[in-house]
Amino acid sequence: xxxxxxxxxxxxxxxxxxxxxxxxxxxxxxxxxxxxxxxxxxxxxxxxxxxxxxxxxxxxxxxxxxxxxxxxxxxxxxxxxxxxxxxxxxxxxxxxxxxxxxxxxxxxxxx
Amino acid sequence: xxxxxxxxxxxxxxxxxxxxxxxxxxxxxxxxxxxxxxxxxxxxxxxxxxxxxxxxxxxxxxxxxxxxxxxxxxxxxxxxxxxxxxxxxxxxxxxxxxxxxxxxxxxxxxxxxxxxxxxxxxxxxxxxxxxxxxxxxxxxxxxxxxxxxxxxxxxxxxxxxxxxxxxxxxxxxxxxxxxxxxxxxxxxxxxxxxxxxxxxxxxxxxxxxxxxxxxxxxxxxxxxxxxxxxxxxxxxxxxxxxxxxxxxxxxxxxxxxxxxxxxxxxxxxxxxxxxxxxxxxxxxxxxxxxxxxxxxxxxxxxxxxxxxxxxxxxxxxxxxxxxxxxxxxxxxxxxxxxxxxxxxxxxxxxxxxxxxxxxxxxxxxxxxxxxxxxxxxxxxxxxxxxxxxxxxxxxxxxxxxxxxxxxxxxxxxxxxxxxxxxxxxxxxxxxxxxxxxxxxxxxxxxxxxxxxxxxxxxxxxxxxxxxxxxxxxxxxxxxxxxxxxxxxxxxxxxxxxxxxxxxxxxxxxxxxxxxxxxxxxxxxxxxxxxxxxxxxxxxxxxxxxxxxxxxxxxxxxxxxxxxxxxxxxxxxxxxxxxxxxxxxxxxxxxxxxxxxxxxxxxxxxxxxxxxxxxxxxxxxxxxxxxxxxxxxxxxxxxxxxxxxxxxxxxxxxxxxxxxxxxxxxxxxxxxxxxxxxxxxxxxxxxxxxxxxxxxxxxxxxxxxxxxxxxxxxxxxxxxxx
Numbered sequence: 001x002x003x004x005x006x007x008x009x010x011x012x013x014x015x016x017x018x019x020x021x022x023x024x025x026x027x028x029x030x031x032x033x034x035x036x037x038x039x040x041x042x043x044x045x046x047x048x049x050x051x052x053x054x055x056x057x058x059x060x061x062x063x064x065x066x067x068x069x070x071x072x073x074x075x076x077x078x079x080x081x082x083x084x085x086x087x088x089x090x091x092x093x094x095x096x097x098x099x100x101x102x103x104x105x106x107x108x109x110x111x
Numbered sequence: 112x113x114x115x116x117x118x119x120x121x122x123x124x125x126x127x128x129x130x131x132x133x134x135x136x137x138x139x140x141x142x143x144x145x146x147x148x149x150x151x152x153x154x155x156x157x158x159x160x161x162x163x164x165x166x167x168x169x170x171x172x173x174x175x176x177x178x179x180x181x182x183x184x185x186x187x188x189x190x191x192x193x194x195x196x197x198x199x200x201x202x203x204x205x206x207x208x209x210x211x212x213x214x215x216x217x218x219x220x221x222x223x224x225x226x227x228x229x230x231x232x233x234x235x236x237x238x239x240x241x242x243x244x245x246x247x248x249x250x251x252x253x254x255x256x257x258x259x260x261x262x263x264x265x266x267x268x269x270x271x272x273x274x275x276x277x278x279x280x281x282x283x284x285x286x287x288x289x290x291x292x293x294x295x296x297x298x299x300x301x302x303x304x305x306x307x308x309x310x311x312x313x314x315x316x317x318x319x320x321x322x323x324x325x326x327x328x329x330x331x332x333x334x335x336x337x338x339x340x341x342x343x344x345x346x347x348x349x350x351x352x353x354x355x356x357x358x359x360x361x362x363x364x365x366x367x368x369x370x371x372x373x374x375x376x377x378x379x380x381x382x383x384x385x386x387x388x389x390x391x392x393x394x395x396x397x398x399x400x401x402x403x404x405x406x407x408x409x410x411x412x413x414x415x416x417x418x419x420x421x422x423x424x425x426x427x428x429x430x431x432x433x434x435x436x437x438x439x440x441x442x443x444x445x446x447x448x449x450x451x452x453x454x455x456x457x458x459x460x461x462x463x464x465x466x467x468x469x470x471x472x473x474x475x476x477x478x479x480x481x482x483x484x485x486x487x488x489x490x491x492x493x494x495x496x497x498x499x500x501x502x503x504x505x506x507x508x509x510x511x512x513x514x515x516x517x518x519x520x521x522x523x524x525x526x527x528x529x530x531x532x533x534x535x536x537x538x539x540x541x542x543x544x545x546x547x548x549x550x551x552x553x554x555x556x557x558x559x560x561x562x563x564x565x566x567x568x569x570x571x572x573x574x575x576x577x578x579x580x581x582x583x584x585x586x587x588x589x590x591x592x593x594x595x596x597x598x599x600x601x602x603x604x605x606x607x608x609x610x611x612x613x614x615x616x617x618x619x620x621x622x623x624x625x626x627x628x629x630x631x632x633x634x635x636x637x638x639x640x641x642x643x644x645x646x647x648x649x650x651x652x653x654x655x656x657x658x659x660x661x662x663x664x665x666x667x668x669x670x671x672x673x674x675x676x677x678x679x680x681x682x683x684x685x686x687x688x689x690x691x692x693x694x695x696x697x698x699x700x701x702x703x704x705x706x707x708x709x710x711x712x713x714x715x716x717x718x719x720x721x722x723x724x725x726x727x728x729x730x731x732x733x734x735x736x737x738x739x740x741x742x743x744x745x746x747x748x749x750x751x752x753x754x755x756x757x758x759x760x761x762x763x764x765x766x767x768x769x770x771x772x773x774x775x776x777x778x779x780x781x782x783x784x785x786x787x788x789x790x791x792x793x794x795x796x797x798x799x800x801x802x803x804x805x806x807x808x809x810x811x812x813x814x815x816x817x818x819x820x821x822x823x824x825x826x827x828x829x830x831x832x
Contacts, residue, residue, distance in 0.1 A: 002114065009118040012162070016122060016155045020129070023147035044227070048312055056377055056525070062606070063524040065586035066579070070532055077526055 046092050053085045113178060116166040116257040123159040123210070124247035126152050130240030138233035138306075146233045150221050153236060156243055157214040164198075164211045167256050171198050176263040180204055180256050186269035188665040196280040197270045202421070203256035205283060209400065210246035212284070213239070213291040216320065220295050224316050231313055234302035242294055245428055253420055272671070272697050272717040278338040282331055286358055289328025290396040293361055295320040296368075297393025300386050304439040307446045311376040314385065318372065319806055321389070324396075325365045326802040332358050333795040344718025344733040346635055346783045348791065351502045356481040357399035360474050364392040367470035370463045377525060378460060382447040383440060384467070390436035394429060395474075401425035402481075455527030462520040469513050476505040503630075507561050511568055514623055517616040518572035521579050540574035562631035569620040569627075576617045580610070603804065611805025615798050622794025628787035629729075635784075641777045642676075649784030651687065651730055654679045658775030659691065660768045671695040672711050672764070673719070674736040674771055676778055680723065690721040692734040692780070706749025707760035708767060712741050724789055731783040740776040 060081060064074040130152040137145030170178045171185050171194045184204070185197045198204040217239040224232060250256065273279075296317040303313040335355060336348040349355060368388045374381045401422070440447070453460055479486075480497045488494040522536040547570035548563070556563050580599065587598035603610040634649030645654035659675040675693025679686065699705050699714035722731040744767060752760050 005112070005114045008115050012115075012119065012159065013122065016126065016159065019155045020126070020148055020152045022151060023144045027142070027144035045310065045312065048315065052311070052315075052376060059525065059606075059609075062583070062586065065589070066582040068522060068524045068528065068532055068536060070529055073527065073529055073532070 043095050046088055050085065050088045053081060053088060057081045057085065112166045113257040113259045116163045117255065119159045119163040120247060120250050123156050124244065124251045126156050127240045127243035127247055131237045131244065134233040134236035149236045153214065153221055153239065154218050157218040160211040160214045164207055167198050167204060167207060168195060171195065176267055177259045179258040179260060182264060182267040184270055186267040188668050188670040189270045192280060193270050193275050199283045200270055200274050203250065203254040206246055206249055206254055207256050208284065209287050209291060210243060210250065212287050213242055213246065213294060216291050216295055220317065220320055227316055228312060230306045230308055231299055231302035234305045235298040238298035238301045239294065249424060272695065272715045273342065276338050276342045278334040282334040282338060285327050285334060286331030289324050289331055290400055292320050292324030292327060293365060293392050293396040296389045300389045301439065304386060304443050307443060309382050309386065309443065309446050314372045314375055321365065321369060322802060322806050325362065325369055326799060328358060328362045330799060332362060337792065341720055344720055346731060346781055351480065351499050353481050354403050356477045357402040360477055361392045361395035361399055363470050363474040364388055364395060367467040368392055371467050374460050374463055378451045380451055380460065383444060386447060387440055394432045394436065397429055397432060401429060457523060457528045457533060459520065459523050459525045462516060462523050466516045466520060469509055469516065473506060473509045510623060511564050514568045514572050514620055517619055518575040521613060522575055539578055540571045543574035544571035559631040562627040565623055565627035569624045572620040573617060576613045579613055607807055608805050611801045614801025614804055618794045618797030618801055621797055622791050625787045625790030625794055629785045633783065633785040636782050637779060638782065639777050639779045642775060646782065648782045650682060651784055652681045653732065653782050658772050659693065660771045662765065662768055669698060669711065671697045672768060676734045678732055680730055687730060688723040690723065690732045692721040692732045693719045694734060694736055695719060707752050708748040708764055709745040711764055712745055726789055728784060728786045729788045731785065733781045735779045737776040737778060
């Protein structure tokens with residue numbers, strides 16, 4: 001076997017081993033208390049839900065402006081959507097302030 | 112370097128196995144460090160496969176004939192660009208490309224979502240590593256691209272001449288990108304089902320990957336169609352070939368998923384359907400790869416080397432994917448219950464549902480027609496296939512409904528629409544469709560009712576899309592002080608997904624107009640002509656002026672011999688163009704089996720199409736020189752030159768080439784006049800422009816990404832609308 005090739009293989013092996021074992025070597029840094037983790041997860045879910053609801057309300061407004069909806073239909077649905085949005089905000093409030101800034105989902109609002 | 116490549120593949124295989132174990136252990140034991148280790152394993156997998164792929168590419172580019180795959184698929188005379196692409200013309204090279212793309216896209220999705228979907232991600236990693244294990248196992252144990260020979264030959268067998276087309280250089284990477292990208296939402300759907308977290312998060316976070324998969328697969332399909340039209344010499348762009356169909360099926364179900372996932376995102380509905388749809392799409396992506404690799408169905412595109420083993424391996428993978436998918440959906444049906452119900456039959460949700468039914472029906476038709484040879488063999492013992500007329504019988508009406516729905520859907524709002532507003536929105540498009548119908552009937556298009564139907568429905572869909580842009584721009588102008596172009600740009604930028612979708616709809620309508628026109632009104636004729644003779648097809652006169660012949664050399668060797676014709680095309684006495692079709696003969700790579708001259712005509716041969724493509728019609732010609740004449744003359748030369756020195760043999764080949772030009776035998780031409788073909792490719796460009804618009808990240812979304820979440824309340828957020 002070519003010595004250079006052997007050295008290269010060993011080098012690749014070492015780099016892969018270092019990369020894969022890095023989180024295991026630094027495992028203490030990655031652990032979060034379970035309750036906090038749950039809250040963070042729930043908050044993230046609600047943020048996504050909120051963003052989707054807002055997108056729905058905006059889209060409804062666009063539908064009204066482009067003539068797809070009558071004023072009466074718009075008012076009924078808009079009231080319903082805003083009530084759902086308020087409910088989401090209430091649930092977010094009940095969770096309290098986040099321990100760390102939560103990333104609001106972006107993609108969900110892009111529709 | 113082959114040894115390094117082999118080592119990388121073995122390491123990649125081990126790493127993929129480790130990824131499965133570490134991710135599942137991390138999830139079960141609630142040890143995130145193991146999940147992070149598995150994620151890093153995927154990054155490392157990508158690095159290893161990148162090295163392996165680079166080594167293979169370099170071997171092709173440097174003509175390293177120590178590699179068996181380079182000997183089999185390249186040669187010194189292969190042009191440099193095609194040497195680069197030759198890597199994936201082989202079974203082993205294409206499997207490596209698949210695995211490399213899979214690891215790349217897996218790394219990207221895991222990096223982008225490293226702080227999201229903590230419960231789902233471990234299982235998604237396990238699934239992605241499962242795919243990687245499968246492909247690297249094939250590469251390590253059966254189809255290694257790094258097999259070498261001790262004594263390298265002076266030259267290789269060369270790249271299949273049919274693959275020497277620019278579209279073929281990018282067609283396979285595009286298809287594989289589509290297939291591998293579809294495994295991303297597939298993996299996250301499996302993860303979501305395993306942990307019973309089936310809200311819209313996995314859909315939202317992998318949406319761009321689903322859209323990218325659809326985008327790349329679509330480009331791949333269209334490039335394949337273009338190659339078929341410009342290179343294969345039969346005159347069409349779609350032959351319902353099993354490998355073509357294999358790429359179409361996941362694209363159809365993927366299109367359905369892109370629509371129905373919006374219903375889950377907005378309304379929390381159709382969870383079972385969406386999960387089933389993406390699981391089916393992921394499985395069909397593997398079926399597509401399987402059909403190309405296994406050679407189980409006859410196709411001009413299939414790789415059949417070592418077919419049996421690969422066929423069995425893929426069959427096992429597809430069986431595992433299908434059974435697991437069904438099990439997951441059935442056992443999770445309680446958590447997959449919809450959060451809402453349909454508010455009204457006249458709603459965007461209903462339209463999307465209808466669109467899904469049509470797309471899945473189309474997929475079923477294609478699936479049935481594609482696998483009919485196997486089904487008929489299993490039932491009757493005879494392997495009989497269905498042809499294009501069978502496919503057209505079912506797909507044409509379904510395509511008409513589909514385009515009609517692209518016109519109806521955008522106008523109907525979510526939740527419910529009133530009949531009065533629907534009537535108002537449809538008035539203008541209906542008038543446009545009506546006027547189109549009358550004009551086309553006056554032009555005599557009524558004799559082709561399916562084509563007429565497609566033109567009218569496409570006019571309706573285009574009018575709807577145009578109306579949406581105009582009304583949206585007006586609404587935007589009313590909300591701000593912008594002028595029309597500025598309002599249009601702002602409107603599209605603020606809602607890329609919606610308006611990107613409309614652009615895709617416009618492209619689809621345009622593309623189907625091209626398909627309908629070129630299918631229904633094409634004139635085609637096969638005719639044998641001698642120089643000086645002419646034929647009239649579709650109102651164009653094709654006059655065979657003279658024969659042409661040449662020898663193409665590369666790096667001191669004969670790459671191919673070309674026999675062709677010059678053909679003067681006129682319409683109503685006016686010159687349209689002088690076309691020059693030809694047929695290229697590549698020397699056989701087994702010179703011992705044939706004579707010194709005959710070997711130049713016993714290898715592969717390709718048709719070089721000559722056409723005049725235009726906005727309204729394509730004029731298209733291929734030529735087939737008289738094979739019997741070539742055989743007779745080359746046999747006579749072979750007998751005379753069997754013991755002659757190589758230089759004299761080569762001179763005789765030159766003499767034969769000159770003789771063909773001076774005293775050509777009659778040649779057979781395929782002549783085609785096909786309307787609006789150009790619009791198929793234009794439609795394709797529009798579709799991909801729309802898809803890019805929808806995929807492009809929104810600027811304000813990027814800003815939100817870095818901002819804390821709780822600050823804004825409903826009024827302030829909505830104030831930006």
